[in-house]
Amino acid sequence: MDRLEGMRLFTRVVDRRSFTQAAHDLDLPRSTATQVIRQLEERLGVRLLQRTTRTVRPTLDGEAYYRRCLAILDDVEDAEGAFRGAAPKGVLRIEVQGTLARHFLTPGLPGFFARYPGIELAMSESERWVDVVREGVDCVLRFGVLPDSDLVARQVTLLERITVAAPAYLAQFGRPDTPGELARHRQVGLRSRTTGALRIFEFVSAGGDVIRVDDIPAPYSVTGTESFRDGVLLGLGLAQMPVFHVADDLAEGRLERVLADYRVPSMPVSVLYPRNRQLSPRVRLFIDWAVGQFAATSEGI
Numbered sequence: 001m002d003r004l005e006g007m008r009l010f011t012r013v014v015d016r017r018s019f020t021q022a023a024h025d026l027d028l029p030r031s032t033a034t035q036v037i038r039q040l041e042e043r044l045g046v047r048l049l050q051r052t053t054r055t056v057r058p059t060l061d062g063e064a065y066y067r068r069c070l071a072i073l074d075d076v077e078d079a080e081g082a083f084r085g086a087a088p089k090g091v092l093r094i095e096v097q098g099t100l101a102r103h104f105l106t107p108g109l110p111g112f113f114a115r116y117p118g119i120e121l122a123m124s125e126s127e128r129w130v131d132v133v134r135e136g137v138d139c140v141l142r143f144g145v146l147p148d149s150d151l152v153a154r155q156v157t158l159l160e161r162i163t164v165a166a167p168a169y170l171a172q173f174g175r176p177d178t179p180g181e182l183a184r185h186r187q188v189g190l191r192s193r194t195t196g197a198l199r200i201f202e203f204v205s206a207g208g209d210v211i212r213v214d215d216i217p218a219p220y221s222v223t224g225t226e227s228f229r230d231g232v233l234l235g236l237g238l239a240q241m242p243v244f245h246v247a248d249d250l251a252e253g254r255l256e257r258v259l260a261d262y263r264v265p266s267m268p269v270s271v272l273y274p275r276n277r278q279l280s281p282r283v284r285l286f287i288d289w290a291v292g293q294f295a296a297t298s299e300g301i
Contacts, residue, residue: 001036004076007069009036010048014066017055074280088281089118095140098125099225100269103244105141108293119282138283139273141290143242151272154287157294158266159242163201164255168235175258176238179203182216188231188239189221201240203262210265240264244297269294 001009012022013033023033041048048062058066070091077090096105101123109121124137140151143159165175176182182201189198198221201213220236222228229246232239233254249255271287 001032004073006036006040007073009033010040011066011069011073013037013049013056014058014062017057019056074282087118088116088285090282091120091122092282092286093122093124093138094286095124095126095137097141097143097225099245100141100143101125104294104297105290107297108289112289116285119286121286138280139271139287141269141271143269144267151274153270153272156269156271156287156291158268159244160266161240161242161264162246162257163238163240163259163262163264164232164246164250165238165258166233166235166255167253169237170256170258172235177259179211179213179259179262182213182238185216186237187216187218188228188237189218190225190228190239191221191223193223199240201238202265203259204265211262242267 009022009026009028012025013019016022016025019033019037020030023030026033037049044061044065046061046065047059048065050057050059050062070093074090105123112121113119141156173185176185179201187201191198198214198218201216203211203213205211216238218237220231222231225245228239229241229249231237232241232246233249238258246255250257271290273283
């Protein structure tokens with residue numbers, strides 16, 4: 001068995017958590033599957049799989065090798081498919097902030113799969129900074145200003161933001177009329193998961209300059225966007241949030257817009273992917289589709 005077929009067998013064993021089922025899927029004797037994996041471990045000089053009486057699981061080395069195998073096998077499939085003129089197929093692994101996924105991507109997935117039935121979408125939701133190469137992720141969608149990295153970043157859209165507060169907060173603390181009054185108020189703080197720093201309130205002046213207000217007390221701060229919204233709804237402070245995230249709350253009176261005369265800078269949404277990797281047809285079409293989803297959904301907000 002050549003190396004590519006050995007990789008396919010190894011990834012199937014990991015996926016199925018079983019030598020027997022993997023061998024059956026690939027129409028191989030179980031003894032052959034066991035021998036191939038043993039030879040693979042000997043050649044690499046590491047143990048790839050942890051075997052028990054009930055299941056098979058990858059070791060840490062096995063998990064790392066599994067991700068590399070998936071990337072290599074996907075590249076081979078893409079290369080051969082391009083020459084055959086075949087429709088894109090295979091697994092597409094993306095990482096998305098959960099709020100973005102729920103509002104902009106998942107509503108359009110039935111149409112995506114109807115158009116690209118050969119693609120399997122494995123989507124993870126988190127707000128952490130992902131090592132796309134080590135973790136085998138094809139691309140990442142992120143909201144906000146991006147830290148410096150070796151990844152290619154393509155801006156997908158700009159999201160409008162506004163300053164909001166709950167009626168209960170305004171009844172207790174009053175309504176600010178200018179950014180200069182915010183030091184006497186309080187905010188629900190949104191902290192960076194990587195640095196721990198609070199996101200600073202920003203406004204755009206009539207002349208186009210950005211006014212930064214960094215002295216607003218934050219008795220309550222979080223790192224998750226859903227907890228952030230919940231804190232604002234509970235009347236714990238002011239916040240600057242994307243319109244899409246609070247549109248229903250505004251319409252139903254759970255939140256109110258404040259400082260409406262002071263525009264908040266829009267925040268970019270970007271897709272990131274490795275600089276040194278040729279984009280596969282799956283990734284290219286997903287990025288183009290995502291751009292269309294954000295454009296169509298934003299028009300309805």
